[in-house]
Each structure stands twice: as structure tokens, then as C-alpha cells.
Amino acid sequence: MDFFRRQNWDIVKYSWLWFTISGILIAVGMGFVAVKGLNWGIDFTGGSLLRYQFERPLVTQPGEDIQVIRRTRGLLMSLGLGGSQIQVAGDNELYIRTPEIANDEQARQRDEKVAAGLRDLFGDRAGGLRTLGRETVGPVIGEMLTRSALQALVLGIALILIYITIRYEFRFAVAAVLALIHDTAILVGALAILGTELNTWFVAALLTVLGYSINDTVIIFDRIRENRGIHRRAPLDSVVNASLLQTMARSINTVLTTLFTLVALYVLGGATIEGFALALIIGIASGCYSSIFTASPIVVTWYHLSERRVRAPQAAAQPMAAATSGAGGGDSTEAVVTEEPAPEARPSARQTMREAERAAQEEKRRKRRERRKQRKEKRAVTDRSRKKRF
Numbered sequence: 572m573d574f575f576r577r578q579n580w581d582i583v584k585y586s587w588l589w590f591t592i593s594g595i596l597i598a599v600g601m602g603f604v605a606v607k608g609l610n611w612g613i614d615f616t617g618g619s620l621l622r623y624q625f626e627r628p629l630v631t632q633p634g635e636d637i638q639v640i641r642r643t644r645g646l647l648m649s650l651g652l653g654g655s656q657i658q659v660a661g662d663n664e665l666y667i668r669t670p671e672i673a674n675d676e677q678a679r680q681r682d683e684k685v686a687a688g689l690r691d692l693f694g695d696r697a698g699g700l701r702t703l704g705r706e707t708v709g710p711v712i713g714e715m716l717t718r719s720a721l722q723a724l725v726l727g728i729a730l731i732l733i734y735i736t737i738r739y740e741f742r743f744a745v746a747a748v749l750a751l752i753h754d755t756a757i758l759v760g761a762l763a764i765l766g767t768e769l770n771t772w773f774v775a776a777l778l779t780v781l782g783y784s785i786n787d788t789v790i791i792f793d794r795i796r797e798n799r800g801i802h803r804r805a806p807l808d809s810v811v812n813a814s815l816l817q818t819m820a821r822s823i824n825t826v827l828t829t830l831f832t833l834v835a836l837y838v839l840g841g842a843t844i845e846g847f848a849l850a851l852i853i854g855i856a857s858g859c860y861s862s863i864f865t866a867s868p869i870v871v872t873w874y875h876l877s878e879r880r881v882r883a884p885q886a887a888a889q890p891m892a893a894a895t896s897g898a899g900g901g902d903s904t905e906a907v908v909t910e911e912p913a914p915e916a917r918p919s920a921r922q923t924m925r926e927a928e929r930a931a932q933e934e935k936r937r938k939r940r941e942r943r944k945q946r947k948e949k950r951a952v953t954d955r956s957r958k959k960r961f
Contacts, residue, residue: 583812586868593753593865600760609763612654612770613668615717620706621667621682623689626698628662639693643667644842646688650681653842654768663697665689678705720774724781731785739792746869747788750861754784757857758850765849772847780854787825787862791818795867801934807874811867819863826859 582589630636636659643665647655656668667685672678682705690700728748735744758780762769794814802810830852837848 580816581812582815582864583808583868583871586872589864589868593757593861597753597756597760600756600763603760603763607763607766609759610766610768612768613656613670614770615714616670618671619669619678621669621685622703622706623665623667623686624701624703625663625665625693626701627696629665629693629697630659630662639665640843641841642692643689646692647685650684650688652681652685656770664703716771716774720778723778727781735789735792739796742870742873743792746866746873747785747792749869750788750858750866751781751784753861753865754780754854754857758854761853762850767846767849770846772844773850776847776850776854779851780858783829783855784858784861787822787858788866790821791815791862791867794818795870808871811871815863815867822859822863826855829855 629639639659640657643657644653644655647653647657647667647669652669654670658666658668660666669681672681682702686700686702694700728751731747731751732744735747755777758777762773791814794817795811798805798810798814798817799807833848833852833855837845837852840848
């Protein structure tokens, strides 16, 4: 799809707009997190583990456990326990993990309702139901997983900083990390607004989104580096803008094919993976946005700020030099007026792409000419050596 390559859109020029959109989205999401908080699930808050055993097998053929879990979840949703976790153990045991209830009497009534509902659902084919007991489960798994995820996240960010700094520049590395922070904030804020219950899948979804986002960002950075090498005299704005337009088709096609699959999982996958699929949909869409409209504009903005800091002392020194030269001129009142050269017109993104492609084609032609010349010289040397022999 060559549509974006033919356009002359100036994405970098409107960096302030993309930063404003991101800032508003992050502010709204973090506001919900501060006021409403996140809906932590059983894995992070702990709960009760209810164990039941039937006389006869619940599962008699492959895939039947999915139907058992689906029917059990419908029962629990009718009782207000839709966020519970369900597991089929063996062929005749059912484990249900529910939020903890401090009042023992209410907990006992809830357990009786669950047992009665299970008898109605599966009593005909699985026989009688025996309650094996209720145990209180703490949030140990969630705490351990969260700690491990944070350690992995910090180590990953450090390695990304080192790798991108070596391969590109330090400002590219910082821009990539800021884009990852942007994606994390967008994802957390969106889940807080939607009130999605967060369990251990949230950590897996977050790490998956960050990996997807940094991959897209590095591909764009690689194109920027390639175009800077081909078109060295072009302004950084034009090079970055051209690189974004050259890679935009790839980014959009990749994210759309991924989102199609995730939407199908969200709609048809059931409540078990619904939250995971939703988090990936939000995170991958945000990652595509940040790779195009956040990471690269940050690089350009940082570059311009650095240039202004370098030029500021020079601009301040010019009036002082002019005043000194005027004072030392004696009676001469003649003023020397120097006209500054007019700034070069900034080439458009489309022009930059054309020049870069033209330069790349010329480089290929030059290499082909050199290879032909080398072959001719080699052939001439071979012919001379043959003549000397005879």
C-alpha cells in the first residue's frame, strides 16, 4: 500500500497537537485511578476457595470442561459472583475462587446457594454433590507476580536504553522509554475508566503491550537512521516526517491484523480471556499511536531545544561584538550592514522521500558500475596473462 508515501502530510509540525491529545487522555485516566481506583481481582486481594466433588465424572470427553466452566460462570453471575475463577480438577471436582466475605453467616449462605445451583446444573449427569470445604486464600501469587513483573520492567527499560543508545542516539532511547510510559498510562487509565477486574492476566497483557510497542518504535527509528544516512543535508524534521510516512502503512497494517484477531477473541472467547483481550486491544492501539505520534516527535522536539540552547549564547554575543567594533571605529559613522542569508526553504516530506529514493537508486547504479568495472579489469588481466603464456 503506497498511499502514505504519496502524501505530503506534515506530522512533525503538529507535534504539539499529538502531545496535547496524549496529555488529556493520560490526565483523564490518572484522574479516574486517583478517584475511583483500580478494580483489583482475587489474585491481588485474596479470596475464598470453594471445593466441590461430584459422584460421577463431570468431564467425559475432551473439550467438555469448557462447557462446564461456561455454565458454572453463568450460575455465578446470577449470584453476583461473575468475577470468580473456576477450575475443573480431575474429572469430578470443581474449584471456585470467590471474593472473601468477612461475615461467616453470609459466606455460609453464599456457599449453600452455589452448591444448590451446581446440583441443579450437573446433578442429572454427575450425581450427588459433596462440599469439600472452604479455604481462605491470600494474595500471595499476585504479590509475587507483581514484584517479578516490576523487576522485569525495570530491567527491560534499562536494556532498551542501553541498546537504543548504542544503535541510534541517547535521545532516541529516552523517546522510546517515554512512549512506553505513555502506553502504560493509557492502558491503566482505560481499564480504570471501564472498571475491568484486574487479575494476573493484567501483568501479562502489560508486558505484551510494551514489547509490541517498542518493536514498532524501533522499526520507525531504523528507517529514520537509514534516511539520515542517505540524505545527510536534509533537516531532521523532513527526514523524520518522511520516515513516518514511509513506515505508516506497515504500522497500520500490522496493528489492524492484530486487532482483528483480538476483537474476535474478545467477542467469542468468553469471560475467561475477555479482560486480557480488551487490555491488548487498548494497549496495542495506544502503542501504534505512540510509535508514530509520540516517540519520533519527541526526538525532533528535543533536537530543536538543544539547537536553541547552543545558538542562544552565539546570538547574545553578536550584538556585543557589533557594539565593540562600532566604538573602535573612531570618527567613522558609516555603518556596515550585513544581510543575513535567507533561510533555506524546508523541503516537504514528499520531496525528501523522492530525494532519498533518488539517492538510493543512484547509489545502487554506482555500485553496479563499480562491479562492471571490476569485472572488466579482472577479464583484462586474465586475457593479458593468457597472451603471455602463448
